[in-house]
Amino acid sequence: MSSPSPASAPSPILEYVLTFVCEDRPGIVHAVTGAIIEVGGNITESRQFESGSTHRFYMRLQLTTSASTEEITTALAPVVENFGIEHHLDVVGRPVRTLILGSKATHCVNDLLFQVEAGHLPIEVPLILANHPTLEPLSTFHGIGFEHHQTRGDGAKEAFEDRVRQVIDEYDIELVVLARYMQILSPELCAELAGRCINIHHSFLPGFKGANPYRQAHARGVKQIGATAHFVTSDLDEGPIIEQDVIRVDHTRSPQELMAIGQDAEVRTLRQAVTWFAQSRVLLDGTRTIIFR
Amino acid sequence: MSSPSPASAPSPILEYVLTFVCEDRPGIVHAVTGAIIEVGGNITESRQFESGSTHRFYMRLQLTTSASTEEITTALAPVVENFGIEHHLDVVGRPVRTLILGSKATHCVNDLLFQVEAGHLPIEVPLILANHPTLEPLSTFHGIGFEHHQTRGDGAKEAFEDRVRQVIDEYDIELVVLARYMQILSPELCAELAGRCINIHHSFLPGFKGANPYRQAHARGVKQIGATAHFVTSDLDEGPIIEQDVIRVDHTRSPQELMAIGQDAEVRTLRQAVTWFAQSRVLLDGTRTIIFR
């Protein structure tokens, strides 16, 4: 039996978030909550889901305890072993180390950095990489490093992606956000970043895949335009959807106005997806996502 | 010059709706409002739109006057001639003669008939034609004629479409509503009904065209499901969109539940499209619609 908090001074009570996934079978919740009792934990929030498509069991818990991450992990070890659980344990509110890739558009980056400063978005952004210099003043204003790299020309894209890998290593990046980066990542980088790279697509997927979705939306005369935040996969615009939102429009809107209106949908959709990811609320279930709001 | 209301007893004041379209050039509104002044009309509502795609001018007016339809038409004649105007003049609130084609699903028909009875939807439905008997009790409850016809088998579809044509003739039908009719109309009938046949598609077009959209939506893990009301053309699911709406869903929903939830979007979307059509608020601008809300 583990004996948490052996020090003479009482350990502070922390709130942890635990997510896990395993093959579905009876007794999982009982076993996991047993381990939590061992470390004196009190569950404050929980959601679970049993996937009909993949027959896997997903759970997200928040718990308060004075035990440390190591003590909780030790208590969970036999359960993890027994049920073949993949799990992730973190302190609630710990900022997730995030790399932003951008281009010319500023709206998504402006919002993300503003939300971080306002204390609404638990990420920290050490660096922004972009293939245009536009984002530099905004980065500087928020005290964030900025690098501009060419992605055109022989080997430029490969060099850029190598710099991305370096940054991920150096800063121990947990999440890459394509904030209207507008470039296609190589299949290799897509594979390396599976499940931890979020893109914002400026349409309500699967409608209007590909380039110029606002022009397509105008030509088709749609009555709502939307945005989709999804995990990046090598299959363009087909990655698992995390969040979608729409805004009503009418026949009077030009393609340019649709774009301006749509940016608001992009901002809200990307912010929501990044927030949920940073709160460990997004789990992958094959080609779909589970969102434990 | 016309001299309206010459009778000794004063004519009642009626509210008319006038829609018109012509090539865009200066002076149209002044000319039309001049004709309205001639018949003592007072404009109570107006919207106009100059299409950037087709360079045509669209307008919808409501006016009150004691003049008759004939008197207004006479006063408008020189303007219509001069500007090459196509126009439509009607009394506000006159029920639009509507034929409903249905199948097994009852939700859209139930709502349309309920809205008619509640006085919220200015249509009258003399008859419902369906390829299943399911809608009969509902039709009977609302005092509406019902006919069940087979559409399978040699010549059955052609016979059904001939019956549709007969009914349109006999009842002077102005609008045909495919209330989840689930059959493809022949290209000939689509052409005959151009601009006066509304279909409800159970997805947020152009996403998930074709059959089983809720199953497709589930497989793709979308976060909102929607419905689209559009004019029917021979190009399946590609007709001009009149209205679209969405409802938020999450990963817990099965395809069956998505369908149940989506029916609410279908009901609202179709009701809205039919209401706008019946109020002469829907004008065709090439492959797009203008909605003068």
Add this chain to the structure above:
Amino acid sequence: MSSPSPASAPSPILEYVLTFVCEDRPGIVHAVTGAIIEVGGNITESRQFESGSTHRFYMRLQLTTSASTEEITTALAPVVENFGIEHHLDVVGRPVRTLILGSKATHCVNDLLFQVEAGHLPIEVPLILANHPTLEPLSTFHGIGFEHHQTRGDGAKEAFEDRVRQVIDEYDIELVVLARYMQILSPELCAELAGRCINIHHSFLPGFKGANPYRQAHARGVKQIGATAHFVTSDLDEGPIIEQDVIRVDHTRSPQELMAIGQDAEVRTLRQAVTWFAQSRVLLDGTRTIIFR
């Protein structure tokens, strides 16, 4: 220890919903899931909430098992005793016995009965009581008993409320729905029906309490109108809110049109509240509700 399913023929596997509330303390989930393991149960869905206002712990579980209600109850008994739990156990999808009180308006009743028939709303309605005869044809069409009673005049309201009590007894009613009943229940009846009587109020509470909310909304020039479904308490329009929804409007709408538009918000809001109640998703936390969607 209970020994479920001792019969030679295997019992069918059923899905149950279990909700419970108790004072918050560690170990509750572990203890309850232990009892569920005893009866061979597999948890398929769960939500929990620890209320900051009342310091109580709320949980809703769905589980599949071949054990009977009695066997589950027996297994839970020591936990219930130990933690001072109030709980409710039911079979998922069992129709909740519901009494509808109505008046002249038909829109909410039409929708509820339609949803029941479509299989989307797990309630059964043996009887409708109303203070106007308007709802009789609709009740008859759906094969539901209908009684019209006066509520004006000496003792009429008391007699009506006594009939309500009788019906609740006779049909073992679990939920009373005021589907635009438009009468104030006596404080005594409100108290008797605490937590099982849902009203639909035609405004976005707490805005526009009292009578004629659409007229108030028009005078105030609001840009969205809404509806609120809440539990009935003797404190008029102040009961715990279950669901709220809004619809966008503009300056062109008359009070009559606001009413017509608002009816759509009422229909959706009441339907949602009744659905959640019937699925045991609504728990009371003092003056607020917890909705385990």
Add this chain to the structure above:
Amino acid sequence: MSSPSPASAPSPILEYVLTFVCEDRPGIVHAVTGAIIEVGGNITESRQFESGSTHRFYMRLQLTTSASTEEITTALAPVVENFGIEHHLDVVGRPVRTLILGSKATHCVNDLLFQVEAGHLPIEVPLILANHPTLEPLSTFHGIGFEHHQTRGDGAKEAFEDRVRQVIDEYDIELVVLARYMQILSPELCAELAGRCINIHHSFLPGFKGANPYRQAHARGVKQIGATAHFVTSDLDEGPIIEQDVIRVDHTRSPQELMAIGQDAEVRTLRQAVTWFAQSRVLLDGTRTIIFR
């Protein structure tokens, strides 16, 4: 007859917006469009409304012409005289000179300034006045003047309001925006700024007037929280509503989280109200607004 564009070099074609209001009587539109024809104008957009409450007629037109503002005004003069019209003529897209009053909160100001820079919001902001220094870095980043003034203490509020009046004079300010200014303006200043001072209130008025609306909303357990942009009047929180929006919430949200979520509603609602004002789309009709979207 006016003779527009007499110069040898052709004048450029400009787009103007014309709004006007007068007592409702027949012939207004015909007379105004006649004046527009005189200056070679082509109407590109129009909306009108006849108020049932005040029996006044409101119209907004956009027109293209090579005539100057003076030429258009001259052509309109007889019509203005004849119908007793109050009107406003402007060039479409001309930035409206706007003074922002702020306090500690940065979210609304950040969004407004970002939208201006992105070219989506046709205002120019020469100066921000605030009773806290918090907004200074943001103002500086956007190259906008900033002044911090105390509003507490003897005569401080009067001095601040005098500075507001000075700035309005000096910069010929057309719109004052209270971007979470959190102070009550004196009745005198309210009167002086009637119809050109917009406040964002952090609730869905008329619900939760007064202080701490998010705390009130939490206590009441509402299911949607909202924001209201309205013209400032001396009757606190009762000024004519310009725009309202809501966001869905649930029982898990603390008052602090409701506030964070609500800020998004505030941002969108204020941005929309300011945009419409700057586009001359907001007209006052007694205690209500007409929004010509």
